[in-house]
Amino acid sequence: MSHLRIGSVLAPVVGALLLAAGCGSSAPSKQLVDARAAYDRATASKAESLTPDRLLEAKQALDDAERAHRSEARSAREIHLAYIAERKSLAAIAYGEIAHWKRQKVAADEEYTRLLEKRRSATESALAANQRRLAETRAELARKGDTLDSQGKALKEREAELARKQKELEAAEKARLAAEKKAADALKSLEEVAKIKEEQRGMVITLSGAVLFKSDTHQLLPIAENKLEQVAAALVDTPDERQIVVEGHTDSRGSNAYNENLSRKRAEAVRTFLISKGISANRIVAVGKGESQPVANNRTADGRANNRRVEIVVAPPR
Amino acid sequence: MEARGEKMTKLGLLLGSTLLFAAVGCGGAGPKPTGQLVAAEAAIRGAEEAGAQDEPQAALHLKMARDQIAEAQVLIANENNNKAGDALVRAKVDAELAIVLTRSANQEADARRVIRQVEELQSEAGPAAEGGE
Numbered sequence: 001m002s003h004l005r006i007g008s009v010l011a012p013v014v015g016a017l018l019l020a021a022g023c024g025s026s027a028p029s030k031q032l033v034d035a036r037a038a039y040d041r042a043t044a045s046k047a048e049s050l051t052p053d054r055l056l057e058a059k060q061a062l063d064d065a066e067r068a069h070r071s072e073a074r075s076a077r078e079i080h081l082a083y084i085a086e087r088k089s090l091a092a093i094a095y096g097e098i099a100h101w102k103r104q105k106v107a108a109d110e111e112y113t114r115l116l117e118k119r120r121s122a123t124e125s126a127l128a129a130n131q132r133r134l135a136e137t138r139a140e141l142a143r144k145g146d147t148l149d150s151q152g153k154a155l156k157e158r159e160a161e162l163a164r165k166q167k168e169l170e171a172a173e174k175a176r177l178a179a180e181k182k183a184a185d186a187l188k189s190l191e192e193v194a195k196i197k198e199e200q201r202g203m204v205i206t207l208s209g210a211v212l213f214k215s216d217t218h219q220l221l222p223i224a225e226n227k228l229e230q231v232a233a234a235l236v237d238t239p240d241e242r243q244i245v246v247e248g249h250t251d252s253r254g255s256n257a258y259n260e261n262l263s264r265k266r267a268e269a270v271r272t273f274l275i276s277k278g279i280s281a282n283r284i285v286a287v288g289k290g291e292s293q294p295v296a297n298n299r300t301a302d303g304r305a306n307n308r309r310v311e312i313v314v315a316p317p318r
Numbered sequence: 319m320e321a322r323g324e325k326m327t328k329l330g331l332l333l334g335s336t337l338l339f340a341a342v343g344c345g346g347a348g349p350k351p352t353g354q355l356v357a358a359e360a361a362i363r364g365a366e367e368a369g370a371q372d373e374p375q376a377a378l379h380l381k382m383a384r385d386q387i388a389e390a391q392v393l394i395a396n397e398n399n400n401k402a403g404d405a406l407v408r409a410k411v412d413a414e415l416a417i418v419l420t421r422s423a424n425q426e427a428d429a430r431r432v433i434r435q436v437e438e439l440q441s442e443a444g445p446a447a448e449g450g451e
Contacts, residue, residue, distance in 0.1 A: 105429035
């Protein structure tokens, strides 16, 4: 009876010992060692703060494996559960990483948006500033363009005025030359009635005293008037600015004073006649030279006849 | 004599129950682990779709999951269904770990890409622009 009781008590112990001997010693399996190390890494990882629920799952899986180990060290159950526990710890670490990088990405996205917005607003203000400058430049250009236009217009008007004046000058010059030519031609035509001589003081028209006056008078002979009319016609055509000097000359017979007086009166008579034929009084003067400027010998009759004369001096063109 | 026969019977019963207990503890013939097989295979497909084969660590666990499915199928063929069930549970855990590792790598790559873009923007703007407000 007592033997039986002892046997009943020992039987489960022997069975457990047999089982323990059949499946291994009390040292943990390699898988449990790995699972513990993986869990240690997980507790030190970002999972601890970011994904504690995953870490708890890993802890529970490791607890299961530890229980299996305590129940039967190195058993297939321990190995199986430790295998699972190690992966749960690795997964917890990875979940922690995911949460960490999610946060990083959210922050980076926000920063990216902020920078883009900043750049956009900087670009917009730069654009606005550029547009403002452009508008100012355009306005300035328009202003300068207007000024240039008005200056150009004034310049054109001035050029036109100059051209007109130039034309007028040319026409006047042409007219003057034509008048000169006409006058010269007219004076030349006098060669039939008078002696024509070009001197430095101008064109000298010499009329013989015998042809113009009776002896010792300053009365113009009728024939003289014909000749003087031709002279007047030629002189009328000469330009106004050419002054005309009528000089009376005598021979040396008689006194100087008498001769000078006579020659002046004769010159006056010619001047009066020329004025009556249209020569402006302003441009014509009469001078009595007497016997002071003979052109021939007073000792001969011919010489004296040549010295009695009236010279009409037409000043040269200016 | 009768007491001795009873003792022998009890010892036989004890030995038999111990052997049975040992057999159950080290694996045996339960029902076919169809549910675990389906779950493990689904997890492997999930890992493949996530791109686990392109991430070294994830690829390693994906291979472990496949190996364990192959092992489980041999065990099922040998009618060792309990062991096969455990292998399938491990296969599923490995495949799920492969998925998480892949997601983690992708998330990190995503974040680093944006961080790089931010750095590019900052370097384009220049330090003076950044600090000049």
